Amino acid sequence: xxxxxxxxxxxxxxxxxxxxxxxxxxxxxxxxxxxxxxxxxxxxxxxxxxxxxxxxxxxxxxxxxxxxxxxxxxxxxxxxxxxxxxxxxxxxxxx
Amino acid sequence: xxxxxxxxxxxxxxxxxxxxxxxxxxxxxxxxxxxxxxxxxxxxxxxxxxxxxxxxxxxxxxxxxxxxxxxxxxxxxxxxxxxxxxxxxxxxxxxxx
Amino acid sequence: xxxxxxxxxxxxxxxxxxxxxxxxxxxxxxxxxxxxxxxxxxxxxxxxxxxxxxxxxxxxxxxxxxxxxxxxxxxxxxxxxxxxxxxxxxxxxxxxxxxxxxxxxxxxxxxxxxxxxxxxxxxxxxxxxxxxxxxxxxxxxxxxxxxxxxxxxxxxxxxxxxxxxxxxxxxxxxxxxxxxxxxxxxxxxxxxxxxxxxxxxxxxxxxxxxxxxxxxxxxxxxxxxxxxxxxxxxxxxxxxxxxxxxxxxxxxxxxxxxxxxxxxxxxxxxxxxxxxxxxxxxxxxxxxxxxxxxxxxxxxxxxxxxxxxxxxxx
Numbered sequence: 001x002x003x004x005x006x007x008x009x010x011x012x013x014x015x016x017x018x019x020x021x022x023x024x025x026x027x028x029x030x031x032x033x034x035x036x037x038x039x040x041x042x043x044x045x046x047x048x049x050x051x052x053x054x055x056x057x058x059x060x061x062x063x064x065x066x067x068x069x070x071x072x073x074x075x076x077x078x079x080x081x082x083x084x085x086x087x088x089x090x091x092x093x094x095x
Numbered sequence: 096x097x098x099x100x101x102x103x104x105x106x107x108x109x110x111x112x113x114x115x116x117x118x119x120x121x122x123x124x125x126x127x128x129x130x131x132x133x134x135x136x137x138x139x140x141x142x143x144x145x146x147x148x149x150x151x152x153x154x155x156x157x158x159x160x161x162x163x164x165x166x167x168x169x170x171x172x173x174x175x176x177x178x179x180x181x182x183x184x185x186x187x188x189x190x191x192x
Numbered sequence: 193x194x195x196x197x198x199x200x201x202x203x204x205x206x207x208x209x210x211x212x213x214x215x216x217x218x219x220x221x222x223x224x225x226x227x228x229x230x231x232x233x234x235x236x237x238x239x240x241x242x243x244x245x246x247x248x249x250x251x252x253x254x255x256x257x258x259x260x261x262x263x264x265x266x267x268x269x270x271x272x273x274x275x276x277x278x279x280x281x282x283x284x285x286x287x288x289x290x291x292x293x294x295x296x297x298x299x300x301x302x303x304x305x306x307x308x309x310x311x312x313x314x315x316x317x318x319x320x321x322x323x324x325x326x327x328x329x330x331x332x333x334x335x336x337x338x339x340x341x342x343x344x345x346x347x348x349x350x351x352x353x354x355x356x357x358x359x360x361x362x363x364x365x366x367x368x369x370x371x372x373x374x375x376x377x378x379x380x381x382x383x384x385x386x387x388x389x390x391x392x393x394x395x396x397x398x399x400x401x402x403x404x405x406x407x408x409x410x411x412x413x414x415x416x417x418x419x420x421x422x423x424x425x426x427x428x429x430x431x432x433x434x435x436x437x438x439x440x441x442x443x444x445x446x447x448x449x450x451x452x453x454x455x456x457x458x459x460x461x462x463x464x465x466x467x468x469x470x471x472x473x474x475x476x477x478x479x480x481x482x483x484x485x486x487x488x489x490x491x492x493x494x495x496x497x498x499x500x501x502x503x504x505x506x
Contacts, residue, residue: 001101001153006194008108010201012142013235015112015119017205022122022131023224024212030128030185034135036224037177038122040254041139041170042115043231045146048163049108050198050238052150058243058407060162061399062234062250065412067166068392069255069419071173073227075381076259077220078180079373079426080266169391176384 002053009049016042033074040070100152107149114142128185132178139174143167199239206232219265219272227258243407244330247399251415259422260496325474327405334409335477339466343451346484349491350444357435360499366436367504369497375428385427392420400485410481414488421493432497434504440490447487451480 016039023035044063051059114137121134147167154160209232213225230253237246268275317329317337324336334342360369375381396416403409424430433440454476455466462469468476 073258
């Protein structure tokens with residue numbers, strides 16, 4: 001069981017590493033943010049799997065912290081670095 | 096009994112891993128930002144959900160199980176908000192360039 | 193077997209990510225690589241059973257440092273072209289590469305030359321932990337056995353904040369840092385901040401309380417609270433406070449001052465600065481942690497907000 005969970009964790013980690021390629025290639029910042037977001041939720045899944053595999057109960061707390069801050073970098077990006085002339089955080093007025 | 100529970104965990108975690116695979120492949124292979132976003136949300140929501148459901152029987156106590164569910168709900172919430180923002184950033188990029 | 197494969201895979205991924213971060217051309221791409229690196233390091237700490245460190249790494253590396261670097265990169269964006277023109281030649285880079293490789297090799301040799309088993313005070317901590325009243329050995333070391341280090345670290349953070357404040361222009365002294373963010377109050381970002389911030393506060397308090405007997409504690413909790421405060425600011429629901437405000441400054445120093453006061457209580461009651469009288473260890477530790485939590489939150493939040501930039505409109 002713990003071997004299987006460890007193996008699943010490695011597999012998810014490999015998948016997420018693949019997704020990082022999008023951060024490198026992705027034309028435009030939206031694609032890079034998507035790669036980072038995938039890494040965030042992938043890291044949470046890997047943490048839960050590794051924690052369950054080794055019986056480390058603190059790993060769930062680390063995953064909880066990560067889940068709380070998952071959106072932080074993306075929001076900081078949208079606020080600071082995206083197109084200033086257009087406030088991306090606003091809902092569009094219907095036309 | 097415990098082998099049935101273990102089997103359930105293995106199947107659920109396996110399916111979750113498959114969704115992560117689908118999400119990564121979609122992120123790499125789909126042609127533009129919006130379709131890639133669609134793939135990403137599958138990994139975020141379904142992949143993590145199946146992993147959490149699979150790990151629930153293995154959790155030591157009720158509190159640990161509740162923590163797992165709270166983690167999943169937080170990722171759902173963050174994913175929803177960030178997907179909107181990413182999509183708008185992509186559209187703003189398109190309009191500009 | 194699988195465990196070593198997991199560790200090896202993580203290590204390889206980390207090295208590849210580090211190399212990619214260094215050679216990336218665009219600053220924002222490098223920052224994404226760095227944030228990813230921080231998340232993976234948190235994974236490594238969990239593999240090494242260092243849960244407290246993993247918590248801190250996840251909170252700071254995954255959240256605050258990323259936001260800080262992105263803000264810095266955005267402000268430097270207009271100068272990136274000029275910086276590119278001043279890049280050093282190939283010879284300098286090769287020399288730098290060789291020097292870095294030599295330092296890495298020296299560190300690796302030192303790690304392999306450590307005696308087996310490595311010298312450690314863990315057994316001494318375990319023998320004496322009952323007298324501190326806390327169950328988590330990390331908390332016992334930070335707040336009882338080496339409380340002096342924690343006190344100095346808190347003071348250093350406040351001094352660092354003063355350093356950041358000194359970077360603002362003279363006329364803005366006492367004013368608010370950063371710019372005023374606006375967002376549609378009915379939009380997605382405002383909704384997200386409104387929903388997440390209370391949840392974040394509850395989870396932060398849980399981690400603060402669990403720090404006594406489980407991994408956690410005041411620093412990770414303060415990081416989460418500061419992150420929630422920043423989120424609320426970025427969503428336009430609140431503004432950064434003016435740094436001249438008296439209550440803000442009182443809040444910043446109350447933590448270190450309480451810590452020093454407890455230290456003097458110790459020197460009167462049991463002979464040495466920061467020694468705890470018998471049976472009073474746990475309550476005093478709780479007092480210190482409760483006083484440090486708001487101070488650390490304010491310090492971390494204001495460090496991220498930056499130097500004062502808007503004149504105070506009193």
